[in-house]
Amino acid sequence: MDIIRNLPALAPYYNLPAPLGLSQEDIKRAFDFTQQDKAASTRASYRSSFRLFEKFCRSRGVSSLPATPETVAAFLAAEAEAGKKPATIGRRCSAIGYAHKLAGYESPTTSETVKATVRGIRRAIGVAPNRKAPVLSEIARDMARNMPAGLKGVRDRALILVGFAGAFRRSELTGLNMEDVEFTDEGMRVTISVELTEVDRRRLGFKVEVHDEMEKVGEGTHERFVIDREARVPRLQQKIDAWKAKRG
Numbered sequence: 001m002d003i004i005r006n007l008p009a010l011a012p013y014y015n016l017p018a019p020l021g022l023s024q025e026d027i028k029r030a031f032d033f034t035q036q037d038k039a040a041s042t043r044a045s046y047r048s049s050f051r052l053f054e055k056f057c058r059s060r061g062v063s064s065l066p067a068t069p070e071t072v073a074a075f076l077a078a079e080a081e082a083g084k085k086p087a088t089i090g091r092r093c094s095a096i097g098y099a100h101k102l103a104g105y106e107s108p109t110t111s112e113t114v115k116a117t118v119r120g121i122r123r124a125i126g127v128a129p130n131r132k133a134p135v136l137s138e139i140a141r142d143m144a145r146n147m148p149a150g151l152k153g154v155r156d157r158a159l160i161l162v163g164f165a166g167a168f169r170r171s172e173l174t175g176l177n178m179e180d181v182e183f184t185d186e187g188m189r190v191t192i193s194v195e196l197t198e199v200d201r202r203r204l205g206f207k208v209e210v211h212d213e214m215e216k217v218g219e220g221t222h223e224r225f226v227i228d229r230e231a232r233v234p235r236l237q238q239k240i241d242a243w244k245a246k247r248g
Contacts (some may be wrong), residue, residue, distance in 0.1 A: 039219060047095075050064075057075075065103055066100060069109075069114050071108070072117075093109050119200055191212075192208060192210050193208070193210075195207045202225050203225055204223065205223055208220050
């Protein structure tokens with residue numbers, strides 16, 4: 001049985017039976033609204049992650065919905081052993097929790113067993129990303145101005161400006177479709193709401209949602225780390241001074 005098809009907010013298309021007394025139109029209307037609970041890209045990611053979890057559970061003869069905390073922890077550990085990054089493992093965990101909530105079960109991902117497993121994975125394989133230098137506004141404008149004439153140049157100019165304005169990753173930018181873009185009137189107020197969802201020693205996790213005056217237009221997560229300013233700032237200044245002296 002495909003469990004995903006019975007969870008309206010994750011189902012890729014409408015395929016639900018109507019309970020006694022309700023018409024297919026009644027169920028379809030509710031289904032259409034449940035699809036708006038998460039962005040289409042988030043739902044697709046959650047579907048993929050939960051199906052991987054289902055496959056893991058079937059291979060071991062254990063239940064995926066509802067699942068025990070031990071089963072979820074074992075799955076996440078297997079993903080870590082397979083070389084998956086902490087961000088991917090966190091997404092797997094979120095998908096499993098969301099599927100359980102949709103099905104009316106208590107999420108096993110809230111248990112200390114699963115939380116401790118995730119924290120251990122982050123400490124064991126989490127490494128600082130190799131960040132690239134950012135493109136500043138002046139550079140973005142110069143790049144856009146120097147695009148060649150013609151349709152290809154217009155396309156590349158749009159990619160640069162939209163990518164810069166939206167702070168999109170490459171995968172997010174290349175995955176953008178026309179139906180994902182909505183033009184809003186100039187001057188419309190955009191509100192960003194931030195909710196603290198997790199505290200792990202010095203790491204703070206936040207849920208971020210973006211609304212314009214009509215609807216929710218985006219969502220995501222954000223992490224910050226608490227630092228000891230008195231200990232860090234002098235060391236940073238020493239490094240800056242040494243760098244300047246080296247450059248002459």
